[in-house]
Amino acid sequence: MTVRFFHTSDWHLGQFFYNHSRQYEHEQFLAWLIKQIQQKQPHALLIAGDIFDVINPASAAQKQLYQFLADAHDIAPNMQTLMIAGNHDSGYRIEQVEPLLEKYNAKTVGVIHKNAEGQIDLDRLLVPIYDEHKKIVAWCLTLPFLRPAEITGFNEQTASSQNAIAYLHQQLITEAKKRTTDDQALILMSHAHMQGGETSDSERPIIIGNEEALSTALFDDAIDYVALGHLHKPQKVGQEHIRYSGSPIPLSFSEINYKHQIVEVTIDPTQTDESRLQFEAAAIPRSVQLHKIKGELNDVFTQLTALPHGEIDNIDHREYVDIEYHTAVPPQPNLRQQFEDALPKGRYRLVRISRQYLASEKSGDENTQISLEPPTPAKLFQQIWEKQGYSNDDQVLKDFLCLVQEAEKTLENEHEA
Template identity: 75%
Template sequence: MAVHFFHTSDWHLGQFFYNHSRQYEHEQFLTWLLEQIKQKQPNALLIAGDIFDVINPASAAQKQLYQFLADAHALAPHMQTLMIAGNHDSGYRIEQVEPLLEKYNAKTVGVIRWNEDKTLDIERLLQPIYDVDQKIVAWCLSLPFLRSAEITGFNEHTSNSQNAISYLHQQLISEAKKRKTDDQALILMSHAHMQGGETSDSERPIIIGNEEALSTALFDEVIDYVALGHLHKPQKVQHSHIRYSGSPIPLSFSEINYKHQVVEVIIDPAKPDESKLQFEALHIPRSIQLHRIRGELNEVFAQLKALASGKIDSIDQREYIDIEYHTDTPPRPNLRQQFEDVLPQERYRLVKISRQYKNNDQQNHAAKIQLEPPTPEQLFEQIWQNKGYAQDAAVAKDFQTLVQEARHSLEDKNSI
């Protein structure tokens, strides 16, 4: 019996991008995903963590998720939605709404739990996937983000994080082998940073037991597909059946060239090993474009002028601009306004401006001779300049006043 499912992850619902809400972009993605579910009618939808952007998501972000689950259930009542918590999620929070999730044929695994006898609570981690006739066609081994406090110190196998991680995988896979039949597939869903994975600058490093990345050796050969979350670039890790689906929208400017996708997977255990696994990348349309502008000032202005024009009424739907200009001179007065004046009106959001020295040797030399820790005033001046702002004596004076007040406050506390 074949199992048909979608693999997605790292939605980061509720994210703010340079103080701009991504709600519109997420709505466009979810609308697209609902259409894929309607057309393809998969047995399951796997969401491999980082459902939300923060552990305490705003009500609007939570509403987006639950409305999606309700809409998906209406379009494909037989489809199960299986979710795990990522490092951005609160595992306890997403488990609290289990009665609501059950109404939409959805389940979530937020934390690792242990039995009274210090053995692993496997039942919650090993989820059956059914076909339309309610026959089990696969088992999903669901491992949320593994926090050290939740997996160490329970028995002799969990004395440290690395031992505990190996123990968890061994116990879970061993139990799955006992339960599966020859015509059932095994899928492992995990939120982790695997060795060899390519990162972007929007991912928080995951460090467990002083080791940031885990080995694919944790995955037994009996596993037919590993659905990973955490890294935002769609990619395989060493083997074609071990994959990150990636995020559905670019979460930083470093992800502009990512081909965002949902992975459609079909596993038929009855077929020979070389043909039992099929997958296809369902490419997600980008609803709002991001632009990185680089070069000397004259080149930057030329690139800004060449951008497409045409008014976009809603500010939440306007395109994002990141400017990095190359110069060895101090920033011009009102440089940001000059950039804004050149941009076609009411179409773009200029969210980032940074300055890059043309003479890197000079910059590196200056960095080498500055051995003393920077003062608060120096740090503030550096950040101010990197933002492309002109020098402002009044702002500098205000900052100096704040620094003096902070120092006086610390002196008062130390004198008590």
């Protein structure tokens, strides 16, 4: 029996981009997605984590999600929506609304639970996908972002994070193969950083301590398709059937050239040739453009004045501009105003300015770049560490990121309590 589903991830609902709300851009994406669902009527919609941008999302972001689920259920009542928590999400929070989700034929897996025997509750992680006749056409193995505290300590095989991750995959896939019949597909959905994946500068680091990016060797050959979340660039990892769908909108200027998409996947388990698995990428229209302007000051002004004209009344619909200018001397005090004046009126939002000093006799051969963007905890730590005279040490940075994640987890648990 053929199963057809959409693979999406990393919506980051509620994101603020240099203090500007992305609500309009998300509204446009979700409206477009509703049209795709209405036309294609898939069996399932998979959202592979980072549904929200922060663990405590604003009410407007939550409303966007639940309104979308209601609208999707109205136009495709047989479609199931399956969601997992990413590293930006609170797994406990998104699981709290299960009674509401059931009304819209939706299910979320936020954390790894124990069963009555004190072992990993595999039943919660194995979700059947049904056709319009309520017959199981596939099983989805759902793996949210795996936090060490949730997956270690079950038994001797889960003493460390790496062993626990391998054990969890092995146990889950083994159980799934027991339940699957020859006419049913196996789909694995996971939020993780896989070896070989290409990153952007907007993904929060999740490789901490002594942990490394995960290997695709974790995935058994019996898995028909692996739907990944976390990396924002659409890409395959090693094999055609192991894919990141990517984010629906650019979440940083480094993602300007990403071809944002959802992946429509069709699996026919009765076939043994290449017709068994087919997928097609559907390009997501970009509702607000991003512009990266670089060069010496004269070049920057030339590029700014050459940008398209035509006012956009609503500020939330205006295009974003990032300027990196190169100079050998300190900037003039009113430089930002000069940039603003050079931009065509009423169309753009100048959200970021950075400068890169050109090499000079005093500065040596190396360029020094100064960014006005607020530093991340990792960057701030590195700056302080280096100012104290210590050398750049990857292990120290990993340990610091581990402490940051533990602090975030503690705050999350306190909030849930």
